[in-house]
Amino acid sequence: MADESYPEGLRYHPEHDWARIDGDEATFGVTWYAQDALGEVVFYEPPEVGSETTKDQAYAEVESVKAVSDVYAPLSGEITAVNDAVSDSPEVVNEDPYGEGWLVRVKLTNPSEVDELLDVAAYRKLLEDE
Amino acid sequence: MTRYTSATDSDRQAMLDAIGAGSIEELFDQVPAEVRLDRALDLPDGLTETECFDHLAGLAARNAHADAEVCFLGAGMYDHYVPAIVDAITQRSEFLTPYTPYQPEVSQGGLQVMFEFQTAISELTALPVSNASLYEGPSSVASAAYLAIGATKGRRKLVVSRGVHPHSRETLRTYAKGFGADVVEVGLDGGVTDAAELAEAVDTDTAAVFVQNPNFLGAVEDLEALAAVAKEAGALTVAAVDPLTLGVLRPPGESGVDIALGEGQSMGGRLDFGGPSFGFFAATEEHLRRMPGRIAGETTDADGRRGFVLALQTREQHIRREKATHNICTSQALNALGGVIYLAWLGRQGIVDLGELMARRTAYARERLAGVEGVELLHEAPVVREFAVRLDAPVDEVLDRVAEDGIAAGYPLAREYPEYEDGLLVAITERRSREDIDRLADSLGAAIGASRTHTVQKAPIPEEVAS
Numbered sequence: 276m277a278d279e280s281y282p283e284g285l286r287y288h289p290e291h292d293w294a295r296i297d298g299d300e301a302t303f304g305v306t307w308y309a310q311d312a313l314g315e316v317v318f319y320e321p322p323e324v325g326s327e328t329t330k331d332q333a334y335a336e337v338e339s340v341k342a343v344s345d346v347y348a349p350l351s352g353e354i355t356a357v358n359d360a361v362s363d364s365p366e367v368v369n370e371d372p373y374g375e376g377w378l379v380r381v382k383l384t385n386p387s388e389v390d391e392l393l394d395v396a397a398y399r400k401l402l403e404d405e
Numbered sequence: 406m407t408r409y410t411s412a413t414d415s416d417r418q419a420m421l422d423a424i425g426a427g428s429i430e431e432l433f434d435q436v437p438a439e440v441r442l443d444r445a446l447d448l449p450d451g452l453t454e455t456e457c458f459d460h461l462a463g464l465a466a467r468n469a470h471a472d473a474e475v476c477f478l479g480a481g482m483y484d485h486y487v488p489a490i491v492d493a494i495t496q497r498s499e500f501l502t503p504y505t506p507y508q509p510e511v512s513q514g515g516l517q518v519m520f521e522f523q524t525a526i527s528e529l530t531a532l533p534v535s536n537a538s539l540y541e542g543p544s545s546v547a548s549a550a551y552l553a554i555g556a557t558k559g560r561r562k563l564v565v566s567r568g569v570h571p572h573s574r575e576t577l578r579t580y581a582k583g584f585g586a587d588v589v590e591v592g593l594d595g596g597v598t599d600a601a602e603l604a605e606a607v608d609t610d611t612a613a614v615f616v617q618n619p620n621f622l623g624a625v626e627d628l629e630a631l632a633a634v635a636k637e638a639g640a641l642t643v644a645a646v647d648p649l650t651l652g653v654l655r656p657p658g659e660s661g662v663d664i665a666l667g668e669g670q671s672m673g674g675r676l677d678f679g680g681p682s683f684g685f686f687a688a689t690e691e692h693l694r695r696m697p698g699r700i701a702g703e704t705t706d707a708d709g710r711r712g713f714v715l716a717l718q719t720r721e722q723h724i725r726r727e728k729a730t731h732n733i734c735t736s737q738a739l740n741a742l743g744g745v746i747y748l749a750w751l752g753r754q755g756i757v758d759l760g761e762l763m764a765r766r767t768a769y770a771r772e773r774l775a776g777v778e779g780v781e782l783l784h785e786a787p788v789v790r791e792f793a794v795r796l797d798a799p800v801d802e803v804l805d806r807v808a809e810d811g812i813a814a815g816y817p818l819a820r821e822y823p824e825y826e827d828g829l830l831v832a833i834t835e836r837r838s839r840e841d842i843d844r845l846a847d848s849l850g851a852a853i854g855a856s857r858t859h860t861v862q863k864a865p866i867p868e869e870v871a872s
Contacts, residue, residue, distance in 0.1 A: 318694065318719075338694075343719050343728070 279307050282373055286389060287398035288349035290331075293373065296389055301350055303328075304377045305337065305368065308402055313339040316365040321357035321379065328352050328381055330388050335378065337368065350388045352381030469808070471676050475841045479791045479832020480621070480816040481542065481570050482679065483671045485649070486836055488750050491673045491743045500742055505699070505735075509714040516713035519701035519738065522745040526685045529651045529748075529756075530665040531658030535687035536698035538741035539733065542645060542668030545684035546573040546615060547580035548697040548731055549643040549664045552688075553613035554584055555695050555730075556641060560612035561586045566598040566631075568620030569645060570668075571821035577615070586612070592824075596624040596784025596793070604634050611640040613663075618646050618654070622818075622830065623767075623791030624784055625654065632661035648672055648685070650789045652760030664688045673747030674740060683737035683744060694720060697731030759835060763790040766842065767833045773846040774831065779853035783818075783828050791832040793818065793825070796849075798856035800829055806852035812845055 285293040291309035295302045310316065318338035328334045333345035334354075358377050361367055368376040383389075393401065412420075417429070426432055433441075452460060476484045495501065499514055506512030506519075519537040526535040539545045550563050563586050565574055574590070581588045591602045598616055607614060614635040618626045632642040641663040646654075649671050657665035670682035686698060694717065702716025722729035751759060771792050774780050783793035796803055800817045807814040818828030833842075 338719050341719075341724070343725050 277307060277310075277370055277372060279311070280373075281306065281395050281398055283395055285373065286349065286392035286394065288331075288347060288392060289401060290347040292347050292349050294349040294389075294392060295373075295377075299383050299386060300355070300380060301352065301383055302377050302380045303334075303346075303349060304372055305346060306398075307372050308405075309344070310369045310372050310376075313337065313344055314341055315339055316368040319361045319365050319368070319378070321359065321362060322354060324354050324357055326354050327384075328354060328379070330385070330391075337365075346378065348381075349392055350381070350383055351385045352383045354379050354381050356380040469813070471813075473811075474808070475812045475837070475844065477815045477831045477833070477837065477845060478813050479623075480830055481572065481668055481670075482676055482682070483649075483790075483832055483834050484676060484836055485671050485834045487673055487675050487743075488747070490750055491746050494746055495739055495743050500739060505738075506701075506715060509712065513713060515738065516701045516715070518742050518745060519699070520703055520713050521749075522741050523701060525745050525748045526687050529648060529656065530646065530687040531656035532662075532665055532687035533658075533690050534693045534696065534700075535685065536696050536700050538669070538737050538744075539666075539684035539686055539698050539731075540737055541670075541680065541682050541684045542570065542666070543573040543576035543684075544580075545666040545668075545686050546643065546645055547576045548686065549615070549641075549666060550577055550580060550586065550613060551584060552664065552692060552695045552697065552730065553641040553643065554586060556692060557612045557639065560610050560640070562608070562610045563588045563613055563615065564591060564603065564606045564611050564640075565589070565615040566591050566603070566617065566620065566626075567593050567822075568598050568622065568624070568626065569615050569617040570621050573615075573617070573645060593620075593622070596620075596622050596786035597626050598631060600627075600630065600634070603631065607634055607638045607640060609638055611635070611638055613641040613643050615643045615645070618644055618657070619650060619789050619791065622784060622786075622793040623788040623832075624786035625789060628655075628657060628660035628662055632663075636661065647790070649756065649763070650760055652756035652758070653764055653789060654760075658687070658689075663692065669741065669744045673743035673745075681737060681740055683740040685741075685744075693717070695730050696720065698733055699736065760789065762835055763833055764788075766835075766837060766839070767792060769839065770831060770833055770837075770842045770845070773842055774849065777846050777850040777853070779857065780849060783825060790834070791830060793828050793830050795825070795827045796829055796853060797827070798853045800827060802856050802859075803849065803852045804829075806855060807845075807848045810844070810848040812848050814845060814849060 285295050287293055291306045293304055293306050316337055316339050322335050328348035328351060330348055330351045332348055334348045335346045337344050337346055357379050471484045503515055506515045523535045523537060527533060563581060565588060567590055578588050589606050591606050592599050616626055616631050618628055620626055628644055635642040643664045644657045644662045645667045646657055646665050666686040669685050674682050688696060700716045701713050704712055704714055706712045718724055720730040722732055767788055767790050774794055775782050779797040780794050783795050804814055815829045815831040818825040818830055
């Protein structure tokens with residue numbers, strides 16, 4: 276499993292999801308904290324390409340041996356790509372949550388929402404209080 | 406260790422002394438006076454054991470049971486022989502008393518037999534995944550609807566053939582309300598599902614098509630053709646099947662069916678006034694994560710030894726809560742155990758032999774009854790162990806007359822099929838001998854004859870003659 280880390284270049288959502296912003300597009304995934312709390316991920320069914328994500332609402336589920344967890348969208352957008360590799364090998368979410376374990380890529384529909392996300396420091400603070 | 410624990414007066418006194426209470430009444434001091442009954446319950450005096458026995462025996466004697474008469478009743482539950490080995494194993498306290506095996510380390514025996522059961526059902530139906538049983542046939546059908554709605558991402562139409570058991574269709578309608586789904590029925594033609602009507606009813610809003618094989622009228626359906634219609638519209642095919650016919654019919658998994666399920670009573674269960682029994686449920690791999698019911702899985706422990714656990718519990722309500730695949734909390738595991746013992750007792754060849762025996766006797770019964778004056782076949786579709794006829798006399802009256810000969814002739818169709826008002830469903834098991842069938846034919850013939858004469862005598866005397 277990966278060592279605990281929260282990369283600088285990402286923005287964070289209080290429900291333990293990250294977003295990597297790239298112009299008017301963004302990539303989403305779950306944080307190290309999330310995969311650690313879940314345990315070994317065994318199943319992920321990606322949403323359909325073309326469907327919408329709405330900030331703060333669940334867009335998928337991630338299943339581990341002991342729990343099922345909703346995955347929350349940090350930002351609103353239209354899904355342009357899903358990571359099928361996670362469906363085939365769900366454990367990549369545990370091994371590389373910020374790299375190979377990405378879940379969806381979206382075209383942002385409301386870029387101003389980015390300002391509402393947390394930076395690393397703020398997310399770490401939230402974890403301390405968790 | 407004693408199997409019965411009682412408390413004597415001195416035991417009770419010792420317990421009261423230990424907790425410092427003066428009397429049992431004192432323990433209820435916390436209950437407000439205004440909600441207390443303050444009188445004895447309005448029950449009759451207790452009976453002695455012998456009085457009780459005589460009273461209940463008297464009540465029971467008012468019923469005729471399947472062992473006291475020759476039973477041609479079917480309609481979903483069948484009078485098969487239950488071998489002694491079923492009770493010899495299921496009545497063992499290790500199987501009789503435990504509840505759900507959430508603690509695998511103390512439930513290996515129970516989990517192993519669940520695993521064996523699942524394996525047997527998978528082999529019978531030719532579908533790779535199956536669960537550890539459900540409650541009975543009808544609720545299994547409804548559970549499949551829920552699976553189909555999820556699998557088709559929210560389609561809300563359920564198309565069901567009138568060949569599916571009336572109790573299953575009723576249960577489906579009950580559950581469908583909760584799912585916000587609509588149930589559309591497709592009629593029968595020539596005893597089987599009307600293919601044209603089905604094609605009309607199935608569209609891109611259909612989550613699943615439900616059929617039964619053999620159907621309620623005993624007819625063998627063309628599962629492959631029906632499944633093709635569903636598949637073309639992107640709907641699932643759910644087939645309720647009679648397990649003891651699977652020794653002679655092509656398994657549903659080889660006919661393009663997504664889910665095969667049904668009533669398990671005929672495997673190791675007696676009629677028992679309608680229950681308890683169990684349901685079985687098998688599906689293609691694709692639907693594994695949406696399967697209802699418990700699933701036993703084979704794994705290895707920390708020391709590498711083979712063991713069994715409840716698998717995929719993330720489907721269940723204690724983890725997924727309102728998003729669970731089902732709301733099963735108790736279980737019919739004991740009845741399912743009876744089922745797998747029965748299948749093991751029959752064996753691979755036995756189930757084929759049984760199916761062939763039933764098919765031969767049913768063919769004979771059908772031929773003999775069709776030859777009786779006043780009886781004609783309701784349909785001529787191929788059958789395995791049950792068939793339908795029409796009587797040229799009031800069915801209930803005929804059944805009463807035949808009952809006087811010690812025979813339960815069959816199930817009157819008028820109850821649930823107004824379109825077959827004069828219909829009678831006749832079931833055959835290995836317990837119905839050729840002699841029994843001949844007796845039925847003779848008794849039925851006599852009863853119909855008597856009914857017709859009786860009817861003629863009851864006809865009003867024409868006015869011209871009376872005056």
